[in-house]
Amino acid sequence: KQEVTQIPAALSVPEGENLVLNCSFTDSAIYNLQWFRQDPGKGLTSLLLIQSSQREQTSGRLNASLDKSSGRSTLYIAASQPGDSATYLCAAAGLNDYKLSFGAGTTVTVRA
Amino acid sequence: NAGVMQNPRHLVRRRGQEARLRCSPMKGHSHVYWYRQLPEEGLKFMVYLQKENIIDESGMPKERFSAEFPKEGPSILRIQQVVRGDSAAYFCASSPSPREAFFGQGTRLTVV
Numbered sequence: 001k002q003e004v005t006q007i008p009a010a011l012s013v014p015e016g017e018n019l020v021l022n023c024s025f026t027d028s029a030i031y032n033l034q035w036f037r038q039d040p041g042k043g044l045t046s047l048l049l050i051q052s053s054q055r056e057q058t059s060g061r062l063n064a065s066l067d068k069s070s071g072r073s074t075l076y077i078a079a080s081q082p083g084d085s086a087t088y089l090c091a092a093a094g095l096n097d098y099k100l101s102f103g104a105g106t107t108v109t110v111r112a
Numbered sequence: 113n114a115g116v117m118q119n120p121r122h123l124v125r126r127r128g129q130e131a132r133l134r135c136s137p138m139k140g141h142s143h144v145y146w147y148r149q150l151p152e153e154g155l156k157f158m159v160y161l162q163k164e165n166i167i168d169e170s171g172m173p174k175e176r177f178s179a180e181f182p183k184e185g186p187s188i189l190r191i192q193q194v195v196r197g198d199s200a201a202y203f204c205a206s207s208p209s210p211r212e213a214f215f216g217q218g219t220r221l222t223v224v
Contacts, residue, residue, distance in 0.1 A: 004154075031211045043116075043203060044155075044215040089154065093211035098168055100145070100213055104154040 002027045004092055006103035014111050019077040021106045023090035028068045031093040034100065035064050035075050038087045047088075048075070052095075080110045114138070116206050116216035117186075124222045125194045133189040133219045137206030144187045145205040145213060146179060155203065160210075161187060194223045 003026040013019060023033070032051050036044040048057045048064040050073065056065040061078040077084055087107045091100040117136040125131050137144055142163050147155040157171040161181040172179065176194075181187040191198055201220050205213035 034213065036215070041220075043118075043217040044205075044213075046214060049212065091155075091213070098160050098210040099157040099171070100155075100211070101157070102147075102155040 002030075002092055002094060002101040004090060004101050004103040006088075006090060006106050008106060009104065010107045010109075012109040012111060013080055015080060015082060017080055017110075019075075019080050019084070019108060019110075021075040021077075021088050021090075021108070023073040023075070023103055025071045025073075025092045025101070027092075027094070028071055029095040030068065031095050033064075033066055033073050034091045034093070035062075035073075036089045036091065038089060038105070040087075044089065080108075082110045082112045084108060085110050116141075116204060116214055118202075118204050118216035118219050120219060121217060122220050122222070124224060126224055127195060128193050131191040131194050131198070131221055133191075133202050133204075133221070135187040135189070135204030135206070135216060137187070137204075138214055141206035141208050141214070143207045143210055144181050145207075146187075146189050147203045147205065149201045149203060149218075151200075158189070191221075194221075196223050199223045 005024045034049045035047040050057045050066045063076045066073045087105040089105045091102045144161045146158040159179045160168040176192045178190045201218045203218045205215045
């Protein structure tokens with residue numbers, strides 16, 4: 001059974017600092033890994049999707065890396081802004097089933 | 113192209129009543145997932161459906177819960193005889209292919 005862990009559970013940084021969010025998974029047989037953002041009381045917004053054959057994906061200030069052999073993915077957010085404050089969730093999609101296994105998320109606060 | 117539409121956004125039910133949660137996938141999407149999110153917890157997989165078929169319901173409680181995705185109309189998650197422990201946010205996601213997810217805004221169920 002896939003277990004996904006996100007550490008730390010919460011993070012507070014001053015505006016302008018770079019953010020590094022970690023995601024680890026126990027089963028390296030993944031189809032893809034996705035990063036989502038969730039604002040309080042809202043749904044999930046897809047940020048980046050990395051296929052298992054890829055090492056990283058970039059979108060604007062966001063960059064996500066994937067290392068299947070070590071069971072890790074990292075989301076980097078450059079030059080953080082108060083609008084980046086949210087909970088960030090990673091999810092691993094299984095090779096042998098169709099479900100996404102989610103981590104509990106990292107709640108980020110960017111202080112102005 | 114409208115996003116995934118879930119309704120109602122908020123639902124209050126008394127113990128013992130039935131809850132029906134609706135999810136209209138994005139146009140062209142034939143895959144639907146349902147997830148449940150409890151306070152301070154991550155998203156837990158419930159069920160994965162394709163048009164008219166349940167593909168994986170391994171996350172669904174054995175009793176009181178059912179899901180369908182008919183040929184026409186929205187996907188429905190049905191909870192019979194609700195109990196206080198069913199209070200949670202229920203999220204639907206759709207995709208054009210397995211293992212991706214575009215989420216709706218969720219239905220927040222409160223059982224009183």
